[in-house]
Amino acid sequence: xxxxxxxxxxxxxxxxxxxxxxxxxxxxxxxxxxxxxxxxxxxxxxxxxxxxxxxxxxxxxxxxxxxxxxxxxxxxxxxxxxxxxxxxxxxxxxxxxxxxxxxxxxxxxxxxxxxxxxxxxxxxxxxxxxxxxxxxxxxxxxxxxxxxxxxxxxxxxxxxxxxxxxxxxxxxxxxxxxxxxxxxxxxxxxxxxxxxxxxxxxxxxxxxxxxxxxxxxxxxxxxxxxxxxxxxxxxxxxxxxxxxxxxxxxxxxxxxxxxxxxxxxxxxxxxxxxxxxxxxxxxxxxxxxxxxxxxxxxxxxxxxxxxxxxxxxxxxxxxx
Numbered sequence: 316x317x318x319x320x321x322x323x324x325x326x327x328x329x330x331x332x333x334x335x336x337x338x339x340x341x342x343x344x345x346x347x348x349x350x351x352x353x354x355x356x357x358x359x360x361x362x363x364x365x366x367x368x369x370x371x372x373x374x375x376x377x378x379x380x381x382x383x384x385x386x387x388x389x390x391x392x393x394x395x396x397x398x399x400x401x402x403x404x405x406x407x408x409x410x411x412x413x414x415x416x417x418x419x420x421x422x423x424x425x426x427x428x429x430x431x432x433x434x435x436x437x438x439x440x441x442x443x444x445x446x447x448x449x450x451x452x453x454x455x456x457x458x459x460x461x462x463x464x465x466x467x468x469x470x471x472x473x474x475x476x477x478x479x480x481x482x483x484x485x486x487x488x489x490x491x492x493x494x495x496x497x498x499x500x501x502x503x504x505x506x507x508x509x510x511x512x513x514x515x516x517x518x519x520x521x522x523x524x525x526x527x528x529x530x531x532x533x534x535x536x537x538x539x540x541x542x543x544x545x546x547x548x549x550x551x552x553x554x555x556x557x558x559x560x561x562x563x564x565x566x567x568x569x570x571x572x573x574x575x576x577x578x579x580x581x582x583x584x585x586x587x588x589x590x591x592x593x594x595x596x597x598x599x600x601x602x603x604x605x606x607x608x609x610x611x612x613x614x615x616x617x618x619x620x621x622x623x624x625x626x627x628x629x630x631x632x633x634x635x
Contacts, residue, residue: 320346321366325378379403398425410511428607518554519567563624
């Protein structure tokens with residue numbers, strides 16, 4: 316008897332237009348399959364709730380990072396694993412866990428992948444799989460239209476980002492961790508659980524590990540087009556070579572919990588979705604989600620820390 320699987324299918328994500336018959340045929344070779352298709356009246360969260368009620372052995376999310384995040388939120392803390400068919404624009408979650416981006420490879424992983432427990436986080440009352448972003452990155456991603464993403468893919472984010480740099484103003488920020496309070500002036504804060512290379516502004520430390528029981532904070536303080544491009548290139552090169560960033564306008568540190576306050580208040584993005592403005596608290600939830608992957612990623616922990624060089628920097632112990 317075949318195990319049960321529930322497929323949450325988002326028909327408007329990126330390239331996922333006419334692939335459903337092919338996907339169903341492939342999955343039904345392994346599973347007794349039930350399909351839950353999103354619509355304007357029923358989002359991915361509602362579909363995931365219905366999927367769980369069918370008592371599946373695995374829940375498969377087909378869509379972009381927003382769809383994956385909503386489905387995963389229903390599985391956190393449980394034993395049912397998540398499989399991902401990445402059909403969105405950035406597909407950051409799949410990239411971070413080396414899940415194949417092509418449909419054939421992703422389907423094979425959904426049928427034969429190994430369950431691997433990863434950390435998640437909580438922020439603004441919702442689950443975080445990838446990262447929370449405050450400031451420049453949140454504004455740029457939030458302003459990129461669905462039409463632009465469908466037409467240009469990742470280039471759409473770059474175009475919006477370049478436009479935002481010209482309007483950029485650094486902001487005062489206070490970060491309260493479990494042990495200290497950090498104040499400085501920044502352009503962007505990223506608090507990452509997982510971060511593939513194209514997530515440039517989360518690439519401060521040597522690596523962002525998704526199963527080490529902590530989050531990696533990257534602080535960026537560029538102040539214009541030239542320094543912004545220079546910072547982005549430096550983060551790309553350091554991420555590609557798996558070296559920590561060294562520029563003075565980039566800082567990083569590991570945390571288990573951080574509260575971010577900004578003056579003036581800044582937009583906050585969680586896994587690509589606008590969740591309002593600062594203040595925001597992000598807290599790690601260790602090993603709380605099981606995901607099917609082709610092979611478990613190397614285990615590790617990144618305890619690197621660099622704050623020197625950030626403008627108007629003050630660090631003090633957290634008051635008792």
